[in-house]
Amino acid sequence: MTLAAAAAYDELELEFIPPFDWTRMLRFFSGRATGGVEAVHEQVYYRTVKVDDATGLLSVRRDPQRDVLIVRVEGEARHHLDRMTPRLVRLFDLKTHPDAVRQGLTQDPWLASLLDNAPGLRVPGAWSGFELVVRTIVGQQVSVKAATTIVGRLVQRAGTAATEPSHPLTPWHFPTPYALAQVNLDKIGMPGKRVAALQRFAQAVADGEVDIDNDEPDIATLRRQLLDMPGIGPWTVEYAAMRAWRDADAWPATDLVLMQAIARRMPELTRKVDQLKHAQSWKPWRAYVAMHLWNEIADQMGLARGG
Structure with a gap:
């Protein structure tokens, strides 16, 4: 993690453990961007930020050669970049070890194709x-x-x-x-x-x-x-x-898209109670299963469905 100062902005490099699916993360953010506050443009995430009374513009891009995200903060908020770092880590799910997620979910055979299709998928976080x-x-x-x-x-x-x-x-x-x-x-x-x-x-x-x-x-x-x-x-x-709270085992069981996706893969699991019982085998990584299922629908439909 390095910090470089310039006349009107500061930059911070945040490391991650590959693989990291930046494209799918930006697709998720883009479909849910708060209009006027955050946006995705040309593979860069933007949003306005405010720390105490200091405001600024945040932009985040992936370095094409190294396993880091490059964070830039323009304006007076740049003086508080150290306070923003925990939020940035949560926002982009940078503490996740992809191999740990994979190993925790391989006991369920029908998850294999999801994991193979998007091995670097993360759970997009929230700035606030x-x-x-x-x-x-x-x-x-x-x-x-x-x-x-x-x-x-x-x-x-x-x-x-x-x-x-x-x-x-x-x-x-x-x-x-x-x-x-x-x-x-x-x-x-x-x-x-x-x-x-x-x-x-x-x-x-x-x-x-x-x-x-x-x-x-x-x-x-x-x-x-x-x-x-x-x-x-x-x-x-x-x-x-x-x-927001980075609970890797959170499970929005009543999400209609998730329920439909599970039932389509396992027709014997049409009832919520049966799905909940089966989902116990995915602990403590159920949030990642939800993301993989939503991602599969988005891949198939080309839409920002789910979540």
Whole structure:
């Protein structure tokens, strides 16, 4: 890990253990990018960032010759690159040992083709647990595309415009918990109960009741707190655990795409209870099985389905 300074930006190199499927990771991010806040363009991931009162533009690309990601932060936020590093490691799942995942899943023969097809697949993370849970609440019972559209509207209603430096595709900062809790979301495109659940969650984070973005999250407590909130169910919590809290064994069992994918491969497992029982054999790597199944559908359909 090396750090180099320039007049308007700092760069950081983050190592990973190959194989690392950068193309599929960017495909996942691209299909779910928060409009105006993050984007994928020409094999580079971009997003606006804010650390305390310092703002900036983050860009991440893979080095074509070495097993490193090159992170660049422009603007005043570059002075806090060390504080961003844990988030970056989670965002790109850089601590994973691909061989450990493979060895842990080879006991199930029908996973072999998935692992062979995408040996460097990772679980894409999240820059912000708050941002991800907001998106996940919005995404309940709607398509990935619809959720992306609605989150983009939330950003324009409650977010703040980015100042220089910025990228043409990322002119906004994501709303703060307080701003999202207070903004009028009438006619945003969500049912009233979902709006209430979203703003209830945002208020709890704003009040410090839910410590959603700790670098060392208390996953058990977060699971309990979110499940206790009306309008937030197991699918939302498990999806957040997969991506924001880096729980390698998180399993969004009620995800329709996952259920269909499993039933298609094993027709005897059409019932959720039977799928849950079989999935026990995938512990402690169930989050990676979910990603491989979603990835298979995306490969076949050419769409950002699942997650």
